Amino acid sequence: MKIAEKRKQLFDSLTPVLKPKGFKLFKTGGNPCYIYYKNDIAIDLGFNFFKLGDITFSSYGITHYEVEDYILALNKFPEVFKEKKKDHLNTVYQWETKCIHGFDANTPEEIEQGIELINTYINGEGQTFLDTYMYLPNILKRMDELEAKGSSWQDILAGTLDAYFRVLIISKLCNDSNYESKKALVDLIFEKPGYENWIPFYEKLKLVLPTIQPKYNLDH
Numbered sequence: 572m573k574i575a576e577k578r579k580q581l582f583d584s585l586t587p588v589l590k591p592k593g594f595k596l597f598k599t600g601g602n603p604c605y606i607y608y609k610n611d612i613a614i615d616l617g618f619n620f621f622k623l624g625d626i627t628f629s630s631y632g633i634t635h636y637e638v639e640d641y642i643l644a645l646n647k648f649p650e651v652f653k654e655k656k657k658d659h660l661n662t663v664y665q666w667e668t669k670c671i672h673g674f675d676a677n678t679p680e681e682i683e684q685g686i687e688l689i690n691t692y693i694n695g696e697g698q699t700f701l702d703t704y705m706y707l708p709n710i711l712k713r714m715d716e717l718e719a720k721g722s723s724w725q726d727i728l729a730g731t732l733d734a735y736f737r738v739l740i741i742s743k744l745c746n747d748s749n750y751e752s753k754k755a756l757v758d759l760i761f762e763k764p765g766y767e768n769w770i771p772f773y774e775k776l777k778l779v780l781p782t783i784q785p786k787y788n789l790d791h
Contacts, residue, residue, distance in 0.1 A: 574620045577676055578603065581618070581626065584686045588693065589616070597657045604629075606657060611636035612705060613659040616693075626682070627673040628689055631697050632661035632729060633704055637786065638740045641779060642733060645772045661729035662737055663710055665700045668692075708787050711745045714738065732769050735760055736776055746785035754780075 578598065585605070586596055594605040594616070604617035613634035619627045639660045643653055651658045670692045674685035703709050704727075713727045728734040735757045742750040760766070761773050 572677065572679070572682075574622075577620055577626065577682060580679060580682050581686060584683075585689065588690060604657065606659070608655065608659070613655070614701065614705075615659060615661070616697075620676075624675060624677045625673055626676040626685055628692075630665035630668050630670075630672065630692075631700055632659075632664045633701065634659040635662040635707055635710075637707070637744060638662050638737055641740050641776070641783070642736055644779070645736075645775050647733065647772045660733075662741075663704050663727050664729040665697070666726055668696060670696060707741060708745050711741055711747060714741070715749070732760075732766060736773070739776070739780055740783065743780060743783040744785060745787045 582596060582598060582603070589596075589605050592607065593609055594607045594614070597604050597606060602617055602619070604615050607614040613636070615629070615632050615634075617629040621627070636655075639662060642648070642660060648660060652660050671688065672692075674688055675681045676685055704713075710727065714724050717724055717726050724738050725734045728737050730737065738753055739750070739757055741747075742753050747753070757773075761770060
């Protein structure tokens with residue numbers, strides 16, 4: 572099968588499932604994806620079609636623009652993210668998943684089996700992830716659970732070193748009583764050698780952090 576035929580079969584089946592949920596298909600280019608964008612929240616689900624025959628699909632990534640607008644204002648990332656169309660900086664990503672995110676796709680039958688796999692993810696643990704982490708305080712709760720057991724915040728947060736920017740922004744937005752301890756840890760991280768290119772952006776963020784007003788008044 573040609574890749575164009577595979578794409579058509581896959582998207583013809585998935586669009587009736589995802590469009591009613593508010594997703595729009597961006598099928599041009601080398602990284603086709605479905606994007607949901609409403610009320611300053613974006614969700615993406617992407618696909619790769621390989622010449623060797625297999626297809627892979629991503630887990631869900633969620634973008635909270637009440638967080639990401641602060642990061643975009645630092646001008647660290649390409650302008651394309653500011654368009655808020657196809658490309659979105661994720662706030663969280665479902666790194667932990669039991670689903671297999673790839674399948675052989677050499678025949679229509681194999682693609683149908685792959686579509687079933689994708690639908691199982693969408694309607695199962697993928698939906699659970701969305702139901703949980705589209706609410707910002709639940710991200711903070713997960714961050715604290717990870718910290719308590721000695722795991723990295725990056726087990727839930729998206730990005731590289733910008734993940735630590737998200738830690739502090741989320742902490743401020745959620746009126747986190749442990750904000751100062753989190754900031755002390757992030758300060759130490761950016762003192763490590765090799766991170767010098769990030770320091771100007773972190774310094775800019777530190778000027779903004781005191782101005783961020785809580786949106787969620789939690790007993791935390």
